[in-house]
Amino acid sequence: MSLTFKRGIMTALGILGALMLWPVLLTIQRVQAAFPSYLTFTLAQGACLGLVFGALFGSFEGIVVSSRKKAFRGSGFGALFGAASGALGVLAGQLFLFLAGGALFRTNSSRLGPGLAAANGIAWAIAGTFLTMIEGIRARSSRKLLVGFLGGLAGGLAGGAILSTLQVLAPGGRWSLLAGLAAFGFLLALFYSLFENRFQAGTLKLLNGPLKGKEYPVLSRTTTIGSDAACDIVLAGYPGVRSVHAKVFLEKGKVYVRPAGPDAGVLVNDEPCGDSALRPEDVLAAGKAKFLYGYFA
Secondary structure, eight states: OOHHHHHHHHHHHHHHHHHHHHHHHHHHHHTGGGSSSHHHHHHHHHHHHHHHHHHHHHTHHHHHTTOHHHHHHHHHHHHHHHHHHHHHHHHHHHHHHHHHHHHHOOSHHHIIIIIHHHHHHHHHHHHHHHHTTHHHHHHTOHHHHHHHHHHHHHHHHHHHHHHHHHHHHSTTOHHHHHHHHHHHHHHHHHHHHHHHHHHOOOEEEEOSSTTTTOEEEOOSSEEEEESSTTSSEEOTTOTTOOSSOEEEEEETTEEEEEESSTTOOEEETTEEOSSEEOOTTOEEEETTEEEEEEOOO
8 A cells, every 4th residue: 555545545534524424413403402502512513523533533544554453443542532622622612702702703793703613613623633643642652743733733724714614604504514524524634644744754665465565654753563453564464473573763863673572583685683774775574574665756
């Protein structure tokens, strides 16, 4: 799986999230009168948005490394974290409207128009920022957190602005809601991918076996390679690969590889390695799996 295809999967997940969320939000809006207050109504929408997008984005890493177990774990964590993030975003947006609404929007009509749109835009931007940080939190990776924060902030602001603007221009419009949600999901995925490409320190491309052709960006300070589902690069079906076989790590701007244990044979260009710096076109072998390190379009 090339990095381009991987980014296409994330973009598809963003649009799929919009399609899944659309009927849910339409149902919530249809029964708005049943909610005790406008705050609880918006909290329900925010939590549902976070839950759906969080579950999908949380499963992303498991999907791209072909690990069903990792995908389900990530999806469960993402759903819970996303629901909380969506609710938190709504609270922040309503707090903005409460604190700044009187100063920025003088009339009641402006508060219910541009003011409400601004509050909703802030809510979706905050929710988007947390949603794309899910993998960084799960993996405890500061670099993935940074990528998620920047990608989510940019995508959340842009997508949130489109979503809230369409809701103001066509209040209650089902198709405008779908278009806004699709823009939100697409832009979250797009900006995350752009920042991931900006911060990655090269790519490991599998040269053989059942996962031949898959590409893995070197993004975290430490990337684990092994057969265990908890590894960053999961090599199921490769003989000679231990549960945790090797670690690729960043140090002073360079990429290094080391065996995860004394019995884990790791070769770089057919030579046994200790802590070996990787250069473009180097071939890394972990068990029977072989990777090419470099920068690929």
